[in-house]
Amino acid sequence: MIALAAPAALLHAAPGLGVRLVGVAVVVTFMVSYVLFRDWERFGPLLLRHPSLLAADTLLGSLLLVSAGPDTTLAYVSVCTPLLAGLVYSWRGAACFASLQGLILLLVHATLKADRHAPVAEALLLPGLCVISGAMGSTLRGLMLRFGAATQALTTTQARLAAAEAVSAERARLAREMHDSVAKTLYGVALAADGLAATASAESPDPVRVRSEADLVSRSARRAAAESRELLRDLRQEAAPESRDEAPLWPELRSYAHDFTARTGLPVTCALPPPEAPPLPLPSPLARHLLSITAEALENVQRHASATHVEVRAGIHGHLLRLSVHDDGTGLPPDTTLDRLRASGHFGLLGMVERAAQAGARIRIGRGDRERGTEVRVELPLPIVAGPERRHR
Template sequence: MANATDGPPRYAVLAAAVLGVMGSYAMLRDWDRFGPRLLAHPTLMAVDLTFGAVLLLTASPASPLAYATVCTPLLAGLLYGWRGSGIFTGLQLIVLLTVYRAWAHHPGAGANTLLIAGFCIGAGIIGVTLRNLMFRFGTASQALSEATSRLAVAEAVESERARLAREMHDSVAKTLHGLALAAEALAASADASDPKALKALKGQATTVAGAARRAAAESRALLSDLRSHTDLPSELTIRAADFESHTQISTSLNHKGGSCPPLPDTTAHHLLAIVSEALENAHRHADAKRVAIELEASETDLTVRVQDDGRGLPGATTLQDATKTGHFGLLGMSERAATLNARIHLGRSPQGGTEVAVTLPLALPATPCAPHPPQQEAAHA
């Protein structure tokens, strides 16, 4: 106020200073409320520009107060981008030119005015740059928030899957297994009695035991589907034991190579379905006495083989021939292998029977894709 004359000019300077400081404080304190209004009404920035012009006219360009004028282009760039920054920077330069004409006689007024003008232009550019960076940071933060939300949902789903698996394992599977044991005991007691009187009872008990075993196998399959990743060796061990139990065919499981990596449930489901179909073929069509399941894992692929000592397939048998003669199970295995981008091999096993081998490349994504024509290696004698 030292350069203001007495009377109304001095009071105008005082009012501009007080209102400018209080307005800035209100904006900083309640930005959530005043910020949107300022964004919606750019003309409100003219009030700030007016207060700054009044103070600058009384303080001269050589005063430290003059450097506060760079805040207007900076804020305009932050709020309104290139267009707003250009408009308010231009208006601020007009104010500086007016002030310079009023203080041209003051020593150093020209140099200080030029310096402040450069600062105003630079502040406008910095404001726009900060605005763009904040928008990019906001977009990245939103993407990170969405990814975090998806991870939270996935964790919740995984937790629910694990809970359901535990509940079913502790209730349904054990109950069905107990039912199978009870039915077997009933069948055994029927053997110790009069065969003629209890023949029908024995048959019914045996039927109940078989149904309970099938239900237990289905519940285990459901438990496997509830997991996001399936332990293939454990599932093959269960399938082999179940197959040997209800067919009385000696079944072994051999693991070669390295450890088997966890597989997505869909991939493991297709592989287990192929193994189950191969086992059923050995039981129904091959008249096999022994079946061997081999699991071989390497760094590049995973191979599952089912070998039996049954009659085997004719040397010239192809998938097309099998389809024409009613062997749609072989075609289904080939289609499942094609879904996984895997190779299926159908030929004669070392035991003299049939060998079904599926090789899944681990270097490629093991998720289902569009089926393509199956690849079959030539059957060997």
């Protein structure tokens, strides 16, 4: 608008000094407005601390207004000054600059149209617009400040919710790790110690069996200590991206089944790819989740199923890695739900469901297509697993 008003101001200016003054006023006013518009984050605080800068800009603009006249576009540009003052200086600044700009417009109108007997309404139109624009600027300032305060409060609330969710997720992870490692191993130590006590208290204890059971207690205790150290190391180490080291799944599953049979005496049948089959390398976090689900399913068989046989199956079916643990025991009660298990202090099934969700897998716990017993089936989409295995196949 200043650029559009500049030709009219220069044409109406008196030759010589008048044209020079108007030209200087055009350049200065235009550059100041452009700099404020381009670098408001930098010069806005300066303008906020020094209202005299806006007053000087207003006076320079009045030179253009005197030369161009109140009927040009520059007269309507001047109405924006109280608007800016209201945004920057609140209602006090809006009132001050609306009064100053309105007085300048009245003086210009009275000076340039003194011989035309212009109506009073025409003389008061632009000063009235200055008052209205100043009130609008002050109102917009209040709305912007309230919006900023609401945005800041929302950001603070979101940050607190994110922190609370992170703490809750970490607590759930620690609970799963404790349940699946230390707590379970200590339970095995207690069972082994009970067996050792029963063997040692017999009338004629078998030294070989006593030695074997004592060795089992010792190994279980060392395993619990190692798991505790590993858990403490995870807690103390700095946050880092999850390791992408690959872990072979099939040998680990066979080892779990063998250890379970040696510890409990329950036979476990493994239906896994043969040892000569290409290995299926998994990222360590995914392999850990699947192995923890398998270990928890086997532990539940020992504690609750009253089973005589367990079957562990795993393989690739189409685009899925399918893992299942089935026993021929009594099965789950018909009214079993995760909420009831959580309320009663049983967190094994809940931990399996959470681990499957973290791995991006689907888990199903129930009878399945069998006549009796319980089946824990996990299906992991193959693209999440390893590309090399798919390309090999």
